[in-house]
Amino acid sequence: MTANGTTPAISVRGLTKDYGRGRGVFDVSLEVAAGEVLGFLGPNGAGKTVTMRHLMGFVRPQKGTAEVLGYDCFRERPSVQAHLGYLPGESSCMREMTAQSFLDLMAGMRGMRDRSRMLELADIFGLDLRARIGGMSKGNRQKVAIVAAFMARPDVLLLDEPTSGLDPLMQERFLDLVEQERARGAAILLSSHIFEEVGRACDRVAFIRAGRVAMTCTMDEVRSMRGRGYTVEFSSARERARWQLAHGDGPAEGEARSVEIRDVRDVNALIRELSSYDVAAITSREQTLEELFLHLYEGGEPSRQN
Numbered sequence: 608m609t610a611n612g613t614t615p616a617i618s619v620r621g622l623t624k625d626y627g628r629g630r631g632v633f634d635v636s637l638e639v640a641a642g643e644v645l646g647f648l649g650p651n652g653a654g655k656t657v658t659m660r661h662l663m664g665f666v667r668p669q670k671g672t673a674e675v676l677g678y679d680c681f682r683e684r685p686s687v688q689a690h691l692g693y694l695p696g697e698s699s700c701m702r703e704m705t706a707q708s709f710l711d712l713m714a715g716m717r718g719m720r721d722r723s724r725m726l727e728l729a730d731i732f733g734l735d736l737r738a739r740i741g742g743m744s745k746g747n748r749q750k751v752a753i754v755a756a757f758m759a760r761p762d763v764l765l766l767d768e769p770t771s772g773l774d775p776l777m778q779e780r781f782l783d784l785v786e787q788e789r790a791r792g793a794a795i796l797l798s799s800h801i802f803e804e805v806g807r808a809c810d811r812v813a814f815i816r817a818g819r820v821a822m823t824c825t826m827d828e829v830r831s832m833r834g835r836g837y838t839v840e841f842s843s844a845r846e847r848a849r850w851q852l853a854h855g856d857g858p859a860e861g862e863a864r865s866v867e868i869r870d871v872r873d874v875n876a877l878i879r880e881l882s883s884y885d886v887a888a889i890t891s892r893e894q895t896l897e898e899l900f901l902h903l904y905e906g907g908e909p910s911r912q913n
């Protein structure tokens with residue numbers, strides 16, 4: 608059950624697939640409600656794609672369950688796929704086909720008669736439907752895969768690193784599309800390495816590391832966990848070297864006068880420490896999401912699950 612008591616559109620419980628030598632997914636649980644975007648974050652090889660492939664019904668779980676709209680993803684694959692849009696990390700569109708013939712084929716397989724959304728999406732992303740897929744750039748192939756995933760207005764969207772290869776303008780259009788689909792009521796699972804994209808698109812995030820979900824939390828909680836970073840400019844390189852020597856961080860040579868102090872939780876402690884140095888200036892900035900996530904990947908935060 609989700610927080611408001613409804614059945615989640617995506618439900619993964621205790622999912623385990625052990626590929627040996629620590630690879631695979633282990634006891635993964637997550638839920639996504641209709642009208643919600645869950646970010647799925649983790650380093651390379653963490654298990655994001657394996658989880659999504661279970662949700663597509665491509666893989667039989669060794670333990671646990673993967674369900675979409677109450678259907679078992681493996682046993683009831685046709686029912687699941689009728690409601691799903693999947694944007695794979697690496698698309699394997701048929702290279703000899705034009706975008707149009709590939710998308711027509713996909714639409715036919717879904718029993719889609721109305722092609723107006725297909726044309727609309729191609730237009731939004733500036734995709735030439737007459738072009739042969741094999742001759743396209745990576746970004747344009749990604750656009751074909753985006754149109755294929757979204758054109759049927761599915762109830763559930765699985766988006767595996769969806770903006771890879773897209774230029775900044777197209778990334779922006781893609782995020783607008785995700786926002787519209789969420790507003791329409793789609794449940795969206797979005798895996799990404801782009802931290803700012805997750806910050807913008809997602810309501811909650813699940814962090815996966817070595818096949819296990821380390822933490823699930825809301826974006827607001829993520830933001831409140833952010834520390835601040837400071838750049839301290841000392842009055843001289845010598846003064847800076849004295850600081851670095853005392854803090855054991857890196858070689859204390861060179862002419863630079865500034866140091867970066869990351870992830871400061873207690874600014875008063877920093878000020879007290881700096882009071883015995885000759886400081887020229889201090890500037891502060893919010894820790895980037897990337898810094899926070901790296902901190903979490905490295906195990907800097909206790910495990911927590913919703």
Ligand SMILES: Nc1ncnc2c1ncn2[C@@H]1O[C@H](COP(=O)(O)OP(=O)(O)OP(=O)(O)O)[C@@H](O)[C@H]1O
Nearest residue numbers: 626630631649650651652653654655656657658696
């Ligand atoms: N069919 C398979 N046989 C053996 N090992 C596999 C198979 N599929 C995935 N793995 C392993 O499972 C682990 C998780 O892979 P997965 O592709 O889910 O990672 P990911 O989180 O999507 O990573 P990335 O960010 O690099 O896409 C990896 O160690 C991978 O090598």
